[in-house]
Amino acid sequence: MSADAGDFTRDPLIRAYAALLRSYREAASLSRAKLAEALGCSPGWIEKLEICEKPPSEATSDDLDTFFKTPARTFHTIWVEIKREGKQPVGLPGFPGYVRREAKASMLNIFAAMVLHGLFQTPAYAREVLKVGRSPEEAEELLATRLARQEIFQRPGLAQISAVIDEGVLRRPTGGLAVMKEQLDHLIGLADDPRVTLQIVPISKGAYQGNMGAFTILGFEQDPEVVYVEGHTSGQFMEDPREVRGHTLAFNLIRGAALSADQSLELLHKVVESL
Structure with a gap:
């Protein structure tokens, strides 16, 4: 199929x-x-x-x-x-449910291990990521869905997004140098949003807790926190309090391995200058 x-x-x-x-x-x-x-x-x-x-x-x-x-x-x-x-949002099984919850979240803790999180992607970068293994029509449909998700930044209920990004994500020339420069400039602009905290785990860090892979913790004003982990063939929600606590601990350890927000912004500028 x-x-x-x-x-x-x-x-x-x-x-x-x-x-x-x-x-x-x-x-x-x-x-x-x-x-x-x-x-x-x-x-x-x-x-x-x-x-x-x-x-x-x-x-x-x-x-x-x-x-x-x-x-x-x-x-x-x-x-x-x-x-x-309408057709259900395309993407991995489980992902449509994530999109619905993401739109209602007041807090997100994000760890990006291989590619930038969809909320931070420019159209050109997102198109490069989404076109791999997909038809042009499907990639464009996914792109529209991804960009629509970024309306979360216009929602008054959004309190905080904390994102930790592996430096390798920033160094990988997804789409070429021009696409990456635009993408990194976009990240620098997002860092000015008081609701957004960006931190980078430098390549020099070596092995750290984030080697297990990317995940997102979603917090809500009234409902309990949940964790979303995206695999190769499906996305999985974890609602068991023990799982949530485990990923919260992992996120804190990853954040501890990262540069401070100010240092991360400096590194972002250096990466842009090197392109």
Whole structure:
């Protein structure tokens, strides 16, 4: 299954549509080729609908309702709901839930180990990160979602973002020197926000607690803190108080290995000057 397929599969409405189509087709003892012939489309299109690789269209939904004589235009009704709800945010399984919680968080403690956190990325940098292993269309959709998340900086309820960044992230020429210079200048600008604290763990530090990988701790005005850890194939929330305490301790140890905010800003300027 393609990368697109995984994204659409996570939308329960599209899964329901696919299951309904498959059940009607099999009940009529039709192959995908025979149904496609009757509808005037390709067998590949029917397959993409049934495996959730493509979202249904209004025209196809109307054709299916007519062909199968469904009650109350069943396929069209589900298509309307899909259109109303919109496709689920693309990304790793578990990530849409993170986006919803991030938008409500009043405090974030972020450790960036390999790439900058999405809230800090410029469009050019984000595009370079997102295009790896994805189609141009999917990358642009993810980019729009990522940039929309940055509206958190305009929200009055945001109290504090503390980010610790491994120096290697700043030295990696993601997108080339021009992209990195723009990105680092953007970070320097963010450091002026009193709600944002940026610290860098220098390469000279060697091994430290952050070698375990990136994570984010989200705090809320009323709800308990949660931890989000993004892996290669999925994102995971940790809500158990012991897990949260463990990651809070790890974050404090990582921050202890980092330069102060002032020293980190000086290093940022030096890295920009070296480009």
